Every structure is written in structure tokens, then in C-alpha cells.
Amino acid sequence: MDEWLNKKDLEFREWMLDERRRLGIDRAVKAYVSAKETALQKMPELEEMRKEVRLIKEESIRKMPELAKAAMDAIIDLKGMAYLAKDAESAQEIFKEVVGRGKLVVKSKSLTSEEICLNEALEEAGNTVYETDLGEFIIQLRKEKPSHIINPSVHVPREEVAKTFSQLLKREVRPDINGLVSVAREFLREKFCTADVGITGANVVAAKTGTIFIIENEGNARFVSNAPPIHIAITGMEKVVPTLSDAFKVVQVLPPYATGVLMAAYVSLITGPSKTADIEKTIVYGAHGPKELHLVLLDNGRTEMAKSPDFREALYCLRCGGCMYECPVYRILGGSFGNNYFGGIGIIWSYFTRGPEGVAAAINACTKCRRCKAVCPLEIDVPKMVETLKSRLVRDGYSHPRHREIMESIAKNKNPFGLER
Amino acid sequence: MADRLLYWKGCMSRLKVKGIADSTMELLDLMGIRYDTLGGDEGCCGSILLRTGYPEEAKKLVRLNISQIGDAGYTKMVTSCPGCYRTFASEYPKMIAADLPFNVQHISQLLSENLGALRNKLKPLKMDVVYHDPCHLGRHMGIYEEPRRLIKAIPGIRLAEFRQNRSLALCCGSGGGVRSALPDVSTAVAKSIIDGPLGPLGVRAIITACPFCYYNFNTAGGVEVIDLPQLLLRSCKGERSNG
Numbered sequence: 001m002d003e004w005l006n007k008k009d010l011e012f013r014e015w016m017l018d019e020r021r022r023l024g025i026d027r028a029v030k031a032y033v034s035a036k037e038t039a040l041q042k043m044p045e046l047e048e049m050r051k052e053v054r055l056i057k058e059e060s061i062r063k064m065p066e067l068a069k070a071a072m073d074a075i076i077d078l079k080g081m082a083y084l085a086k087d088a089e090s091a092q093e094i095f096k097e098v099v100g101r102g103k104l105v106v107k108s109k110s111l112t113s114e115e116i117c118l119n120e121a122l123e124e125a126g127n128t129v130y131e132t133d134l135g136e137f138i139i140q141l142r143k144e145k146p147s148h149i150i151n152p153s154v155h156v157p158r159e160e161v162a163k164t165f166s167q168l169l170k171r172e173v174r175p176d177i178n179g180l181v182s183v184a185r186e187f188l189r190e191k192f193c194t195a196d197v198g199i200t201g202a203n204v205v206a207a208k209t210g211t212i213f214i215i216e217n218e219g220n221a222r223f224v225s226n227a228p229p230i231h232i233a234i235t236g237m238e239k240v241v242p243t244l245s246d247a248f249k250v251v252q253v254l255p256p257y258a259t260g261v262l263m264a265a266y267v268s269l270i271t272g273p274s275k276t277a278d279i280e281k282t283i284v285y286g287a288h289g290p291k292e293l294h295l296v297l298l299d300n301g302r303t304e305m306a307k308s309p310d311f312r313e314a315l316y317c318l319r320c321g322g323c324m325y326e327c328p329v330y331r332i333l334g335g336s337f338g339n340n341y342f343g344g345i346g347i348i349w350s351y352f353t354r355g356p357e358g359v360a361a362a363i364n365a366c367t368k369c370r371r372c373k374a375v376c377p378l379e380i381d382v383p384k385m386v387e388t389l390k391s392r393l394v395r396d397g398y399s400h401p402r403h404r405e406i407m408e409s410i411a412k413n414k415n416p417f418g419l420e421r
Numbered sequence: 422m423a424d425r426l427l428y429w430k431g432c433m434s435r436l437k438v439k440g441i442a443d444s445t446m447e448l449l450d451l452m453g454i455r456y457d458t459l460g461g462d463e464g465c466c467g468s469i470l471l472r473t474g475y476p477e478e479a480k481k482l483v484r485l486n487i488s489q490i491g492d493a494g495y496t497k498m499v500t501s502c503p504g505c506y507r508t509f510a511s512e513y514p515k516m517i518a519a520d521l522p523f524n525v526q527h528i529s530q531l532l533s534e535n536l537g538a539l540r541n542k543l544k545p546l547k548m549d550v551v552y553h554d555p556c557h558l559g560r561h562m563g564i565y566e567e568p569r570r571l572i573k574a575i576p577g578i579r580l581a582e583f584r585q586n587r588s589l590a591l592c593c594g595s596g597g598g599v600r601s602a603l604p605d606v607s608t609a610v611a612k613s614i615i616d617g618p619l620g621p622l623g624v625r626a627i628i629t630a631c632p633f634c635y636y637n638f639n640t641a642g643g644v645e646v647i648d649l650p651q652l653l654l655r656s657c658k659g660e661r662s663n664g
């Protein structure tokens with residue numbers, strides 16, 4: 001069997017047989033589904049708003065290059081720095097340049113940074129990197145890969161977290177969820193204050209004002225974006241919308257669909273670096289917040305997606321992660337159903353941002369059941385894109401041997417089962 | 422001119438789960454609905470080719486099937502398989518950029534339309550069941566109520582609902598070519614429904630209206646699975662449910 005298929009098959013098998021991971025995902029799915037149900041009931045106005053957001057995203061993707069430029073210009077006007085990185089490698093270079101060597105870096109969750117393998121790159125350059133989102137922190141310590149875009153440690157049940165923390169602190173930590181959270185809080189607090197650089201993602205960026213929005217529940221992104229003297233935000237260029245009011249609509253739709261809350265605990269709006277003019281009206285940068293603000297907008301295949309009528313819709317995705325929890329196959333295959341990005345939509349992103357190898361086998365696990373479309377706040381037609389991508393992959397030589405047999409059997413016998421006519 | 426009806430069995434009911442086709446034909450006979458089949462000349466609708474990355478190969482079948490059915494003078498066609506139904510009814514017209522020369526229905530629609538002729542034949546069946554919405558029939562084609570209407574027409578039956586049903590129904594796991602490429606994944610998905618949301622409902626059987634769902638739930642095991650026409654036939658015959 002081809003290598004790319006073999007590898008994924010093993011990964012699938014490993015996930016299917018791992019009872020602990022299944023337990024973690026089962027618990028998370030149950031909690032998510034009922035929380036979201038309640039949130040949506042309490043907020044009937046979301047029905048209208050999500051439609052507005054769909055229109056905002058359609059317009060934003062139509063104008064993606066202009067909006068990216070406008071956002072960058074606005075940030076530069078504010079004495080921040082802004083970059084458009086055409087691929088993962090050039091994004092890494094920008095980070096290495098700004099961060100330097102031997103630095104202490106704290107990060108809040110950013111899948112876009114995973115997309116460009118940022119941690120590996122920074123560590124290679126001699127820096128120490130701490131993930132501070134609890135879920136990311138757990139899997140960083142466990143040297144695993146995220147398995148969900150919002151809840152990256154969804155597959156790790158509390159008993160396993162306790163083991164990991166016990167190893168970290170070299171003392172017994174009990175599998176009590178409250179206690180586990182305190183452990184992380186104490187351990188990371190000191191890192192926030194001593195870090196040289198803070199790296200965050202951005203959920204949405206308002207082009208006109210150059211405002212970066214970071215939505216979170218833990219409060220770690222506030223520390224990361226505020227305590228260290230340098231803040232670098234990285235996000236896909238598809239995240240830029242025209243105005244602040246557009247961005248606020250996204251901010252209202254995202255939390256209920258992402259975690260089943262009416263509103264996220266914290267939304268940080270950052271418009272330029274920290275400054276003061278309190279002494280003789282002379283502007284000084286870096287008052288209480290970071291002296292330097294950098295925004296890295298990542299292309300890495302997005303321009304190509306925007307140009308393609310078949311796949312443009314994938315760029316509307318807000319990355320709420322709802323469709324992953326709701327996917328019947330993700331519930332079985334978890335983090336192996338995709339490559340950095342998960343589920344049906346994840347297969348599309350992975351293909352464009354990381355190439356065909358990583359998704360050519362995973363795509364065969366999608367039943368095209370359309371449940372993702374039914375639950376998506378933007379009603380993104382993921383199954384249609386998956387089907388189109390599948391035919392592109394087959395054309396490029398990534399067909400599954402069983403599917404090939406079926407195709408040949410139909411041509412020869414008029415049935416898919418290889419039965420003689 | 423009177424309508425001429427073709428019963429398109431589809432590959433699964435024709436070759437793998439023949440019980441579905443047999444029951445369907447018996448039920449149609451019982452109801453006095455006249456139909457033909459294409460017998461050994463029935464081909465493939467192309468659904469599986471579209472799902473697994475062979476749209477060009479599928480296109481070749483489209484013209485073939487349309488002319489075979491149209492030329493034989495059929496004005497109506499009914500399918501057992503929601504996949505065939507969706508492919509013929511919704512995808513063929515897009516692929517040929519024209520309407521089909523015949524009307525396509527899923528068996529649940531045809532039966533529901535003829536519920537009048539069926540109702541007085543239905544004998545009590547004391548059974549607690551749940552209906553599983555097949556993806557191709559439900560989310561893809563918007564057919565949610567016809568199968569339920571038919572099940573509820575059976576005297577004595579109690580129809581439960583999954584907590585998540587209709588447009589939010591869980592996929593059984595067999596669609597899109599997954600069953601052929603990754604059979605273990607398909608089975609695991611079906612099993613997760615049987616071991617998960619099915620349990621609290623306390624029903625004896627899952628009713629499906631799709632041979633793929635039927636096959637997949639049966640493979641996963643642990644629950645009785647009945648295809649919709651099979652259930653209706655059972656009621657017509659006054660068969661006591663086993664167990």
C-alpha cells in the first residue's frame with residue numbers, strides 16, 4: 001500500500017483503539033453540545049447575525065488583498081509593524097528576526113502558528129517557548145499534537161493531565177480538575193512577567209483602524225499580549241474584515257458556537273503599541289503594555305483559495321470548531337481526522353496550507369453527511385468542497401485502492417462489488 | 422397516457438441486502454402499485470463514483486441511465502436507496518443542465534403518497550422503534566416527514582426520536598465511500614450511535630430508509646435494524662415481531 005495511506009491508517013487505528021482519548025472526546029462533545037444548545041436558545045438574535053457575518057465574510061474575501069494592505073497600513077501608521085508572509089517559511093523568518101535568540105517566549109493559542117510550525121522554529125533558534133492556554137500547555141508538556149482547534153487537549157482526560165503535571169512538578173498531583181487548573185496558573189504566572197516576547201493569534205482584524213481582536217476565556221492572551229515588551233500577533237489574511245462594527249459582529253457570533261457561552265470572558269482589542277504622552281505631551285511607546293506591536297498576516301495558500309470558486313468558501317470559516325465536535329467521524333478519529341486542522345473543513349485548509357500528502361488519506365474518512373454544514377454558523381458547504389477536493393486528489397494520483405477497484409468494477413460489471421454481470 | 426413506474430433497486434438492495442428489494446416489491450404488489458424493474462440491465466447510478474473522486478466516470482453513466490430509462494418509456498422512477506435518489510433527482514439535472522425526462526422519488530415518498538391505499542392493510546405491530554434519518558434523504562434532500570408519517574400509520578407502534586434528529590441526525594458512518602475504504606471506521610461510527618444515543622430511548626429496533634445505513638448498523642450489531650418497507654410489509658402481514 002502507498003506510504004501516505006499506510007501512515008494514516010495506522011494513525012486512525014491508534015486513535016480508534018485508545019479508550020482514554022475516546023473518553024476525553026466523549027465528555028467534551030457532550031458538554032459542548034448541551035452548552036451550545038442552551039446558548040443558541042438564549043440568543044435567537046444570532047440567527048440574523050450569523051447571516052450578516054456570512055455577508056461580511058463574503059465581502060472580505062472578495063477584497064482580501066486590499067483589506068490586508070489596509071490593515072497593515074493602519075498598524076504601521078500607529079507605529080506598529082505589519083508583515084504579509086507569503087508562506088510558512090517566510091513567516092518563520094519574520095518571527096526569528098523579531099524574537100532573536102535565547103529569549104523566553106509565552107504564547108496564547110494560535111492554530112495559525114501551528115500551521116507554520118512556529119514553536120519548532122523558535123526553539124531551534126535557541127528560544128524557550130511556553131504555551132499558556134491550558135489545553136495547549138497540556139499537550140506541549142505531553143509532546144503531543146493538538147486534536148481540536150478550540151480545545152486542543154480534548155482527547156486528554158483529567159487522569160492523564162494529573163500524570164503530566166505530576167511529572168512537571170515532580171510531586172503527586174491529584175486528578176481534580178480545579179486543582180489541575182491551579183497548577184497551571186501558578187506555574188505560568190511567573191513566565192508571563194519574565195517573558196521577552198508574547199505571541200498570540202487574532203480572531204478577527206478590523207482593516208480601517210488596524211484593530212486586532214483576541215477572543216478568549218482563560219485570560220492568558222491578555223497576559224501574553226500585555227506583559228512582555230514585545231507582542232507579535234499572527235493570523236491568516238482571511239481574518240481581516242473592513243471595519244470595527246463588522247468585527248464586533250464576528251465577535252458576537254463566535255463564542256456561542258465555539259464554546260457554548262453567550263460571550264467569551266475576554267475580548268482584547270489592540271490598536272497599536274502601548275503609549276503615553278503624560279510627560280510634556282511627548283509620546284513614548286511602551287508605557288504599561290508592549291513597546292512593540294507586530295502583526296503577521298499569513299497567506300500560505302489563502303490567495304489561491306480566494307481565487308478558486310470551488311474553495312473560496314473555506315475562507316469564510318470563523319474557526320469556531322463547532323463542526324468538529326458535531327462530526328460523527330471526528331468523534332471516532334479525533335485528531336487523526338485531519339492534519340493540523342481537523343474534520344471536513346480542516347481537510348480543505350490543510351490541503352491548501354500544507355499540501356496534499358497530509359490529507360490525501362484522511363479525506364477518505366469523510367462520509368459527506370453534511371452535518372457540518374447544518375451546524376455551521378455560516379452554513380459553509382464543506383461536504384461539497386470535500387467532494388471536489390477528492391476528485392482533484394484522485395486526478396493527482398491519490399486514489400484509494402478500494403475506490404479504484406469499485407470504479408473499475410462499475411465500468412466492467414455495472415456494480416461496485418466486483419460481481420460478474 | 423398512464424404513468425409507467427420503474428423501481429430502481431440500486432446496487433445494495435439488488436446485490437447485498439436483497440431483502441430490502443424483495444420486501445419493497447412485495448409491498449408494492451400488495452398495494453396494487455404496478456411497476457417494472459430493469460432486472461439484470463440495471464446499472465449504477467454513479468453516486469459512489471461522485472463521492473470517491475471519479476466525476477468523469479460518473480458522467481458517462483448519467484447519459485446512459487437517462488436514455489435507458491427514458492427510451493423505455495418510464496415517466497416515474499422510485500428508488501430504495503437515498504443515494505440513488507439524490508444522485509438522480511438532484512445531481513443528474515445539474516450535470517446535464519436540463520430536467521430529466523422522468524420523475525424521481527424515494528420509496529418513502531411514493532409510499533407516503535399512497536398511504537390511503539396502504540393504511541387499511543396495516544395491522545397492529547406492538548413495537549417501540551426509532552427512525553434514523555439517512556443523510557442523503559434528510560440533510561441532502563430534505564425528506565424528513567414522509568418516513569415518520571408511514572411509521573406512525575402502523576397501529577400500535579411507538580416512534581421515539583433521537584435527541585438529535587432530522588437535520589441534526591447523526592450519520593451512520595457508511596456514506597461517501599468510507600465503508601469501502603475504512604470499514605472499521607464506518608462500523609465504529611454506527612456502534613457509537615448504538616452504544617450512545619440509542620440506549621436511553623429503550624427501543625427494540627432502528628428503522629432506516631437506506632440500504633447503506635441498514636447494512637452498516639447490522640454490521641455494528643446489538644440492535645434490530647429494519648428497512649422502512651420491510652417494517653410496513655411486516656405490519657401488512659400481521660407478523661408478530663420476533664422477540
Ligand code: SF4
Pocket residue numbers: 257316317318319320321322323324345372375376377378379380382
Ligand atoms: S466550518 Fe463553520 S462550523 Fe466549522 S469551524 Fe468553520 S465556521 Fe465553525
